[in-house]
Amino acid sequence: MAASTVGPEIEKLIQALSRLPGLGPRSARRAALVLIKKKETLLVPLANAAREAAEAAKVCSVCGNIDSRDPCSVCADPARDPSTIVVVEDVGDLWALERAAATKARYHVLGGVLAPLDGIGPDDLAIDSLLGRAAAPEVTEIILAVNATVEGQTTAHYLTDELASCHVKVTRLAHGVPVGGELDYLDDGTLAAAMRARTAF
Protein backbone atom coordinates (compact mmCIF):
# COMPACT_ATOMS: atom_id res chain seq x y z
CA MET A 1 0.00 0.00 0.00
CA ALA A 2 1.47 3.31 -1.05
CA ALA A 3 2.07 5.50 1.98
CA SER A 4 0.25 8.33 0.27
CA THR A 5 -3.10 6.53 0.14
CA VAL A 6 -4.06 5.87 3.74
CA GLY A 7 -2.92 7.31 7.02
CA PRO A 8 -0.71 5.29 9.39
CA GLU A 9 -3.63 4.58 11.75
CA ILE A 10 -5.65 2.96 8.96
CA GLU A 11 -2.58 1.10 7.70
CA LYS A 12 -2.03 -0.30 11.21
CA LEU A 13 -5.64 -1.49 11.35
CA ILE A 14 -5.20 -3.28 8.02
CA GLN A 15 -1.99 -4.88 9.29
CA ALA A 16 -3.65 -6.05 12.52
CA LEU A 17 -6.62 -7.49 10.63
CA SER A 18 -4.41 -9.26 8.09
CA ARG A 19 -2.90 -11.33 10.91
CA LEU A 20 -6.26 -12.90 11.72
CA PRO A 21 -6.60 -16.50 10.55
CA GLY A 22 -8.85 -16.57 7.52
CA LEU A 23 -8.13 -13.00 6.41
CA GLY A 24 -5.43 -12.29 3.83
CA PRO A 25 -4.10 -8.83 2.90
CA ARG A 26 -6.87 -8.19 0.38
CA SER A 27 -9.75 -9.21 2.64
CA ALA A 28 -8.11 -7.32 5.52
CA ARG A 29 -8.27 -4.13 3.45
CA ARG A 30 -11.87 -4.83 2.57
CA ALA A 31 -12.70 -5.50 6.22
CA ALA A 32 -10.91 -2.32 7.33
CA LEU A 33 -12.91 -0.26 4.84
CA VAL A 34 -16.21 -1.74 6.01
CA LEU A 35 -15.21 -1.19 9.64
CA ILE A 36 -14.27 2.45 9.05
CA LYS A 37 -17.41 3.16 7.03
CA LYS A 38 -19.52 1.76 9.87
CA LYS A 39 -17.39 3.29 12.57
CA GLU A 40 -20.00 3.54 15.30
CA THR A 41 -21.67 0.17 14.77
CA LEU A 42 -18.61 -1.96 13.87
CA LEU A 43 -15.20 -0.41 14.50
CA VAL A 44 -15.77 1.12 17.94
CA PRO A 45 -17.51 -2.05 19.23
CA LEU A 46 -14.62 -4.14 17.89
CA ALA A 47 -12.06 -1.90 19.60
CA ASN A 48 -13.96 -2.12 22.89
CA ALA A 49 -14.52 -5.87 22.62
CA ALA A 50 -10.85 -6.51 21.84
CA ARG A 51 -9.72 -4.34 24.77
CA GLU A 52 -12.17 -5.93 27.21
CA ALA A 53 -11.34 -9.45 26.04
CA ALA A 54 -7.62 -8.71 26.40
CA GLU A 55 -8.22 -7.59 29.97
CA ALA A 56 -10.63 -10.36 30.93
CA ALA A 57 -9.38 -13.50 29.18
CA LYS A 58 -7.57 -15.95 31.43
CA VAL A 59 -6.29 -19.49 31.01
CA CYS A 60 -7.97 -21.78 33.55
CA SER A 61 -5.31 -23.04 35.95
CA VAL A 62 -7.20 -26.32 36.35
CA CYS A 63 -8.12 -27.43 32.85
CA GLY A 64 -6.49 -24.96 30.43
CA ASN A 65 -9.79 -23.57 29.08
CA ILE A 66 -9.87 -19.89 28.12
CA ASP A 67 -12.52 -17.90 29.97
CA SER A 68 -12.93 -14.60 31.76
CA ARG A 69 -12.55 -16.31 35.14
CA ASP A 70 -10.09 -18.74 36.71
CA PRO A 71 -11.08 -21.48 37.47
CA CYS A 72 -13.16 -21.36 34.28
CA SER A 73 -16.94 -21.55 34.41
CA VAL A 74 -16.87 -25.26 33.52
CA CYS A 75 -14.46 -26.15 36.32
CA ALA A 76 -16.31 -23.88 38.76
CA ASP A 77 -19.73 -25.34 37.92
CA PRO A 78 -20.81 -27.62 40.81
CA ALA A 79 -23.29 -29.36 38.50
CA ARG A 80 -20.42 -30.78 36.46
CA ASP A 81 -19.60 -34.45 36.96
CA PRO A 82 -16.21 -34.56 38.77
CA SER A 83 -15.71 -38.26 38.07
CA THR A 84 -14.96 -37.86 34.35
CA ILE A 85 -12.36 -35.78 32.53
CA VAL A 86 -12.60 -35.20 28.77
CA VAL A 87 -9.11 -34.68 27.30
CA VAL A 88 -9.02 -32.38 24.25
CA GLU A 89 -6.17 -31.05 22.15
CA ASP A 90 -7.21 -27.45 22.06
CA VAL A 91 -9.61 -24.93 23.60
CA GLY A 92 -11.50 -24.85 20.29
CA ASP A 93 -12.31 -28.55 20.70
CA LEU A 94 -13.59 -27.89 24.23
CA TRP A 95 -15.85 -25.12 22.91
CA ALA A 96 -17.11 -27.42 20.15
CA LEU A 97 -18.04 -30.15 22.66
CA GLU A 98 -19.75 -27.52 24.85
CA ARG A 99 -21.74 -26.18 21.90
CA ALA A 100 -22.87 -29.73 21.17
CA ALA A 101 -23.68 -30.16 24.89
CA ALA A 102 -21.98 -33.51 24.36
CA THR A 103 -20.98 -34.10 27.97
CA LYS A 104 -21.52 -32.92 31.53
CA ALA A 105 -17.99 -33.92 32.49
CA ARG A 106 -15.04 -31.61 33.06
CA TYR A 107 -12.22 -31.03 30.60
CA HIS A 108 -8.47 -31.04 30.28
CA VAL A 109 -6.80 -29.12 27.46
CA LEU A 110 -3.52 -30.70 26.33
CA GLY A 111 -2.44 -27.68 24.31
CA GLY A 112 -1.48 -29.75 21.27
CA VAL A 113 -0.49 -33.27 20.27
CA LEU A 114 2.75 -35.20 20.31
CA ALA A 115 4.66 -34.37 17.15
CA PRO A 116 8.29 -35.51 17.42
CA LEU A 117 9.10 -34.19 13.94
CA ASP A 118 8.04 -30.71 15.08
CA GLY A 119 9.91 -31.11 18.35
CA ILE A 120 6.73 -31.37 20.45
CA GLY A 121 7.22 -33.97 23.17
CA PRO A 122 5.31 -34.90 26.34
CA ASP A 123 6.88 -32.05 28.31
CA ASP A 124 5.36 -29.51 25.91
CA LEU A 125 1.81 -30.69 26.64
CA ALA A 126 -0.27 -30.47 29.84
CA ILE A 127 0.26 -34.16 30.60
CA ASP A 128 1.73 -33.95 34.11
CA SER A 129 -1.24 -31.93 35.31
CA LEU A 130 -3.59 -34.44 33.66
CA LEU A 131 -1.91 -37.33 35.52
CA GLY A 132 -2.23 -35.33 38.74
CA ARG A 133 -5.95 -34.77 38.17
CA ALA A 134 -6.49 -38.40 37.11
CA ALA A 135 -4.92 -39.60 40.37
CA ALA A 136 -7.62 -37.86 42.44
CA PRO A 137 -9.87 -40.43 44.12
CA GLU A 138 -13.13 -39.08 42.64
CA VAL A 139 -11.95 -39.48 39.04
CA THR A 140 -13.05 -42.78 37.47
CA GLU A 141 -12.98 -42.17 33.72
CA ILE A 142 -10.77 -40.30 31.26
CA ILE A 143 -12.32 -39.74 27.81
CA LEU A 144 -9.67 -39.10 25.16
CA ALA A 145 -11.43 -36.70 22.78
CA VAL A 146 -8.39 -36.02 20.60
CA ASN A 147 -8.69 -35.57 16.86
CA ALA A 148 -8.79 -38.71 14.72
CA THR A 149 -5.47 -37.79 13.09
CA VAL A 150 -2.25 -39.80 13.21
CA GLU A 151 -0.75 -37.40 15.79
CA GLY A 152 -3.97 -37.40 17.80
CA GLN A 153 -4.11 -41.18 17.94
CA THR A 154 -0.40 -41.43 18.79
CA THR A 155 -1.01 -39.01 21.65
CA ALA A 156 -4.01 -41.08 22.76
CA HIS A 157 -1.89 -44.24 22.90
CA TYR A 158 0.82 -42.45 24.87
CA LEU A 159 -1.74 -41.08 27.34
CA THR A 160 -3.31 -44.53 27.76
CA ASP A 161 0.09 -45.93 28.76
CA GLU A 162 0.76 -43.05 31.15
CA LEU A 163 -2.70 -43.33 32.73
CA ALA A 164 -2.35 -47.09 33.33
CA SER A 165 -1.13 -46.49 36.89
CA CYS A 166 -4.06 -44.22 37.78
CA HIS A 167 -6.78 -46.87 38.08
CA VAL A 168 -9.14 -44.97 35.80
CA LYS A 169 -11.13 -46.24 32.85
CA VAL A 170 -9.68 -44.73 29.64
CA THR A 171 -12.14 -44.37 26.76
CA ARG A 172 -12.10 -42.63 23.40
CA LEU A 173 -14.72 -41.16 21.08
CA ALA A 174 -16.48 -43.61 18.76
CA HIS A 175 -15.48 -43.76 15.11
CA GLY A 176 -18.32 -44.03 12.64
CA VAL A 177 -20.51 -42.40 10.03
CA PRO A 178 -21.09 -38.69 10.79
CA VAL A 179 -24.77 -37.86 11.39
CA GLY A 180 -26.13 -36.74 8.04
CA GLY A 181 -23.13 -38.22 6.23
CA GLU A 182 -23.36 -40.15 2.97
CA LEU A 183 -21.54 -43.48 2.72
CA ASP A 184 -20.38 -42.79 -0.81
CA TYR A 185 -18.32 -39.82 0.33
CA LEU A 186 -16.69 -41.46 3.35
CA ASP A 187 -13.15 -42.80 3.37
CA ASP A 188 -12.41 -46.52 3.67
CA GLY A 189 -11.08 -46.30 7.22
CA THR A 190 -14.26 -44.66 8.52
CA LEU A 191 -16.49 -47.17 6.74
CA ALA A 192 -14.49 -50.13 8.07
CA ALA A 193 -14.54 -48.68 11.61
CA ALA A 194 -18.29 -48.04 11.40
CA MET A 195 -18.85 -51.60 10.19
CA ARG A 196 -16.77 -53.11 13.00
CA ALA A 197 -18.56 -51.03 15.63
CA ARG A 198 -22.07 -51.67 14.26
CA THR A 199 -24.85 -51.68 16.84
CA ALA A 200 -28.21 -53.44 17.14
CA PHE A 201 -31.04 -51.58 15.37
Add this chain to the structure above:
Amino acid sequence: MAASTVGPEIEKLIQALSRLPGLGPRSARRAALVLIKKKETLLVPLANAAREAAEAAKVCSVCGNIDSRDPCSVCADPARDPSTIVVVEDVGDLWALERAAATKARYHVLGGVLAPLDGIGPDDLAIDSLLGRAAAPEVTEIILAVNATVEGQTTAHYLTDELASCHVKVTRLAHGVPVGGELDYLDDGTLAAAMRARTAF
Protein backbone atom coordinates in the same frame (compact mmCIF):
# COMPACT_ATOMS: atom_id res chain seq x y z
CA MET B 1 -22.42 -20.91 22.10
CA ALA B 2 -23.55 -21.99 25.54
CA ALA B 3 -23.25 -19.14 28.01
CA SER B 4 -21.36 -21.44 30.34
CA THR B 5 -18.40 -21.90 27.99
CA VAL B 6 -16.91 -18.46 27.55
CA GLY B 7 -17.22 -15.25 29.50
CA PRO B 8 -19.26 -12.32 28.14
CA GLU B 9 -16.11 -10.39 27.15
CA ILE B 10 -14.91 -13.24 24.94
CA GLU B 11 -18.41 -13.75 23.53
CA LYS B 12 -18.54 -10.05 22.61
CA LEU B 13 -15.21 -10.33 20.82
CA ILE B 14 -16.50 -13.32 18.83
CA GLN B 15 -19.64 -11.36 17.95
CA ALA B 16 -17.65 -8.32 16.82
CA LEU B 17 -15.33 -10.45 14.69
CA SER B 18 -18.19 -12.37 13.10
CA ARG B 19 -19.49 -9.11 11.61
CA LEU B 20 -16.33 -8.66 9.56
CA PRO B 21 -16.78 -9.43 5.87
CA GLY B 22 -15.13 -12.76 5.12
CA LEU B 23 -15.48 -14.17 8.64
CA GLY B 24 -18.44 -16.37 9.56
CA PRO B 25 -19.36 -17.47 13.09
CA ARG B 26 -17.00 -20.46 13.02
CA SER B 27 -13.97 -18.59 11.73
CA ALA B 28 -14.75 -15.72 14.12
CA ARG B 29 -14.48 -18.17 17.04
CA ARG B 30 -11.23 -19.51 15.64
CA ALA B 31 -9.88 -15.99 15.16
CA ALA B 32 -10.91 -15.00 18.70
CA LEU B 33 -9.09 -18.01 20.14
CA VAL B 34 -5.90 -17.19 18.22
CA LEU B 35 -6.15 -13.55 19.27
CA ILE B 36 -6.60 -14.42 22.94
CA LYS B 37 -3.80 -16.98 22.89
CA LYS B 38 -1.46 -14.36 21.42
CA LYS B 39 -2.82 -11.56 23.54
CA GLU B 40 0.23 -9.31 23.58
CA THR B 41 1.22 -9.72 19.94
CA LEU B 42 -2.23 -9.84 18.30
CA LEU B 43 -5.18 -8.88 20.50
CA VAL B 44 -3.80 -5.78 22.20
CA PRO B 45 -2.37 -4.40 18.91
CA LEU B 46 -5.75 -5.01 17.25
CA ALA B 47 -7.58 -3.20 20.05
CA ASN B 48 -5.19 -0.24 19.81
CA ALA B 49 -5.27 -0.15 16.02
CA ALA B 50 -9.08 -0.26 15.96
CA ARG B 51 -9.34 2.52 18.55
CA GLU B 52 -6.77 4.73 16.79
CA ALA B 53 -8.33 4.14 13.37
CA ALA B 54 -11.77 4.98 14.78
CA GLU B 55 -10.39 8.26 16.10
CA ALA B 56 -8.31 9.14 13.05
CA ALA B 57 -10.32 8.00 10.04
CA LYS B 58 -12.07 10.79 8.16
CA VAL B 59 -13.94 11.02 4.88
CA CYS B 60 -12.23 13.52 2.57
CA SER B 61 -14.57 16.44 2.02
CA VAL B 62 -13.20 16.94 -1.50
CA CYS B 63 -13.08 13.47 -3.07
CA GLY B 64 -14.72 11.08 -0.57
CA ASN B 65 -11.54 9.06 0.09
CA ILE B 66 -11.04 7.67 3.59
CA ASP B 67 -7.82 8.81 5.26
CA SER B 68 -6.60 10.12 8.58
CA ARG B 69 -6.65 13.69 7.27
CA ASP B 70 -9.13 15.91 5.48
CA PRO B 71 -8.45 16.82 2.68
CA CYS B 72 -6.98 13.37 2.14
CA SER B 73 -3.32 12.90 1.30
CA VAL B 74 -4.12 12.51 -2.41
CA CYS B 75 -6.11 15.74 -2.60
CA ALA B 76 -3.52 17.56 -0.47
CA ASP B 77 -0.58 16.38 -2.59
CA PRO B 78 0.61 19.32 -4.76
CA ALA B 79 2.35 16.86 -7.11
CA ARG B 80 -1.04 15.49 -8.19
CA ASP B 81 -2.32 16.54 -11.58
CA PRO B 82 -5.29 18.87 -10.95
CA SER B 83 -6.49 18.69 -14.55
CA THR B 84 -7.81 15.12 -14.37
CA ILE B 85 -10.34 13.49 -12.03
CA VAL B 86 -10.69 9.72 -11.85
CA VAL B 87 -14.25 8.76 -10.86
CA VAL B 88 -14.52 5.51 -8.87
CA GLU B 89 -17.47 3.76 -7.27
CA ASP B 90 -15.89 3.06 -3.92
CA VAL B 91 -12.91 3.89 -1.72
CA GLY B 92 -11.64 0.34 -2.26
CA ASP B 93 -11.35 1.04 -5.99
CA LEU B 94 -9.38 4.22 -5.24
CA TRP B 95 -6.98 2.24 -3.04
CA ALA B 96 -6.60 -0.40 -5.75
CA LEU B 97 -5.68 2.25 -8.37
CA GLU B 98 -3.23 3.80 -5.91
CA ARG B 99 -1.60 0.43 -5.20
CA ALA B 100 -1.18 -0.04 -8.93
CA ALA B 101 0.20 3.52 -9.18
CA ALA B 102 -2.08 3.68 -12.20
CA THR B 103 -2.51 7.45 -12.28
CA LYS B 104 -1.16 10.72 -10.93
CA ALA B 105 -4.58 12.32 -11.21
CA ARG B 106 -6.99 13.09 -8.37
CA TYR B 107 -10.08 11.06 -7.53
CA HIS B 108 -13.78 11.35 -6.91
CA VAL B 109 -15.60 8.63 -4.99
CA LEU B 110 -19.23 8.23 -6.07
CA GLY B 111 -20.17 6.07 -3.12
CA GLY B 112 -21.94 3.47 -5.25
CA VAL B 113 -23.64 3.09 -8.61
CA LEU B 114 -27.07 3.89 -9.95
CA ALA B 115 -29.37 0.98 -9.09
CA PRO B 116 -33.03 1.98 -9.55
CA LEU B 117 -34.23 -1.46 -8.45
CA ASP B 118 -32.45 -0.95 -5.11
CA GLY B 119 -33.76 2.62 -4.87
CA ILE B 120 -30.33 4.19 -5.49
CA GLY B 121 -30.72 7.24 -7.69
CA PRO B 122 -28.44 10.16 -8.65
CA ASP B 123 -29.20 11.99 -5.41
CA ASP B 124 -27.74 9.11 -3.40
CA LEU B 125 -24.35 9.40 -5.11
CA ALA B 126 -21.74 12.17 -4.97
CA ILE B 127 -22.67 13.42 -8.44
CA ASP B 128 -23.47 17.07 -7.65
CA SER B 129 -20.05 17.53 -6.07
CA LEU B 130 -18.44 15.86 -9.10
CA LEU B 131 -20.21 18.30 -11.46
CA GLY B 132 -19.01 21.16 -9.27
CA ARG B 133 -15.41 19.94 -9.44
CA ALA B 134 -15.63 19.25 -13.20
CA ALA B 135 -16.77 22.85 -13.81
CA ALA B 136 -13.53 24.23 -12.37
CA PRO B 137 -11.43 25.82 -15.15
CA GLU B 138 -8.31 23.69 -14.52
CA VAL B 139 -10.16 20.38 -15.04
CA THR B 140 -9.89 19.06 -18.59
CA GLU B 141 -10.53 15.31 -18.31
CA ILE B 142 -12.82 13.04 -16.32
CA ILE B 143 -11.83 9.35 -16.34
CA LEU B 144 -14.78 7.10 -15.49
CA ALA B 145 -13.11 4.20 -13.67
CA VAL B 146 -16.34 2.48 -12.66
CA ASN B 147 -16.64 -1.29 -12.59
CA ALA B 148 -17.42 -3.05 -15.88
CA THR B 149 -20.79 -4.22 -14.57
CA VAL B 150 -24.21 -3.34 -15.96
CA GLU B 151 -24.83 -0.87 -13.11
CA GLY B 152 -21.35 0.60 -13.49
CA GLN B 153 -21.78 1.15 -17.22
CA THR B 154 -25.28 2.62 -16.71
CA THR B 155 -23.79 5.04 -14.22
CA ALA B 156 -21.01 5.90 -16.67
CA HIS B 157 -23.55 6.74 -19.39
CA TYR B 158 -25.55 8.88 -16.97
CA LEU B 159 -22.41 10.75 -15.88
CA THR B 160 -21.36 11.30 -19.50
CA ASP B 161 -24.71 13.00 -20.19
CA GLU B 162 -24.47 15.12 -17.03
CA LEU B 163 -20.88 16.14 -17.79
CA ALA B 164 -21.69 17.22 -21.36
CA SER B 165 -22.17 20.84 -20.24
CA CYS B 166 -18.80 20.97 -18.42
CA HIS B 167 -16.53 21.12 -21.50
CA VAL B 168 -14.33 18.32 -20.23
CA LYS B 169 -13.13 15.23 -22.06
CA VAL B 170 -14.87 12.16 -20.62
CA THR B 171 -12.93 8.89 -20.95
CA ARG B 172 -13.27 5.39 -19.55
CA LEU B 173 -10.90 2.52 -18.76
CA ALA B 174 -9.98 0.24 -21.67
CA HIS B 175 -11.63 -3.15 -21.93
CA GLY B 176 -9.33 -6.02 -22.87
CA VAL B 177 -7.42 -9.11 -21.87
CA PRO B 178 -6.14 -8.87 -18.27
CA VAL B 179 -2.33 -8.95 -18.04
CA GLY B 180 -1.41 -12.60 -17.43
CA GLY B 181 -4.88 -13.74 -18.51
CA GLU B 182 -5.55 -16.76 -20.71
CA LEU B 183 -7.88 -16.34 -23.67
CA ASP B 184 -9.53 -19.70 -23.10
CA TYR B 185 -10.87 -18.57 -19.73
CA LEU B 186 -12.16 -15.16 -20.81
CA ASP B 187 -15.79 -14.42 -21.52
CA ASP B 188 -17.05 -13.61 -25.01
CA GLY B 189 -17.67 -9.94 -24.26
CA THR B 190 -14.10 -9.33 -23.11
CA LEU B 191 -12.64 -11.16 -26.11
CA ALA B 192 -14.83 -9.22 -28.54
CA ALA B 193 -13.92 -5.92 -26.86
CA ALA B 194 -10.19 -6.77 -26.91
CA MET B 195 -10.43 -7.68 -30.60
CA ARG B 196 -12.23 -4.43 -31.49
CA ALA B 197 -9.69 -2.35 -29.55
CA ARG B 198 -6.62 -4.18 -30.91
CA THR B 199 -3.47 -2.07 -31.17
CA ALA B 200 -0.40 -2.11 -33.41
CA PHE B 201 2.31 -4.51 -32.21
